[in-house]
Amino acid sequence: MAAVEAAGQAPADAIAAEPCLVGIEDVQKCLNRSRASVYRYTNTDTRSLNPPFNPRKLNPEFRSDQKDPLLFHPNEVARFARDVLRIKEVTVEVLNSPSTATQQILSSILDELRLIRSQLEGGPSELALRREHQQHGQSRPAA
Numbered sequence: 001m002a003a004v005e006a007a008g009q010a011p012a013d014a015i016a017a018e019p020c021l022v023g024i025e026d027v028q029k030c031l032n033r034s035r036a037s038v039y040r041y042t043n044t045d046t047r048s049l050n051p052p053f054n055p056r057k058l059n060p061e062f063r064s065d066q067k068d069p070l071l072f073h074p075n076e077v078a079r080f081a082r083d084v085l086r087i088k089e090v091t092v093e094v095l096n097s098p099s100t101a102t103q104q105i106l107s108s109i110l111d112e113l114r115l116i117r118s119q120l121e122g123g124p125s126e127l128a129l130r131r132e133h134q135q136h137g138q139s140r141p142a143a
Contacts, residue, residue, distance in 0.1 A: 021061060021071040031081060041080065042070060056084060 022030075028038045043057035050062050058080040060070040078090040099107075 020074065022074060022077060023072075024070055027058070027072055027077055030077060031085065041084070044070070058084075 024035065024038055028035050031038065033041075038058070041058040043051055043054045043059045045051040049064075049066060053059055058072065059076055060072055063070075081087040082090045
């Protein structure tokens with residue numbers, strides 16, 4: 001979950017969308033502007049799905065389809081508020097989102113890898129012990 005707050009503006013209560021991205025409604029609340037003005041600020045073009053970066057506009061994240069909703073990175077909203085709207089103090093706060101199934105699986109894999117590493121670093125491996133046993137059990141041929 002991400003939150004963007006401009007000084008002197010109402011904080012965004014529940015900004016949610018995709019991880020770390022905010023929608024038009026959330027930008028509207030953060031900037032304390034009407035929905036229409038947020039759309040006017042946004043860098044969109046009917047002829048191009050993803051127009052090039054415009055420093056004077058609010059640049060959305062890349063979209064794969066014209067029907068995809070406009071989503072914004074919190075840092076872009078903060079940059080726009082600071083540089084274009086001249087809001088003096090802008091705070092970007094990224095909060096941890098609830099754990100997803102993918103995050104839980106990745107965490108389990110990481111725990112397992114740490115366990116394997118600690119076992120490998122803990123002492124000589126079974127292979128090293130076998131090699132040592134073979135070397136001591138056999139006499140080396142004379143050179």
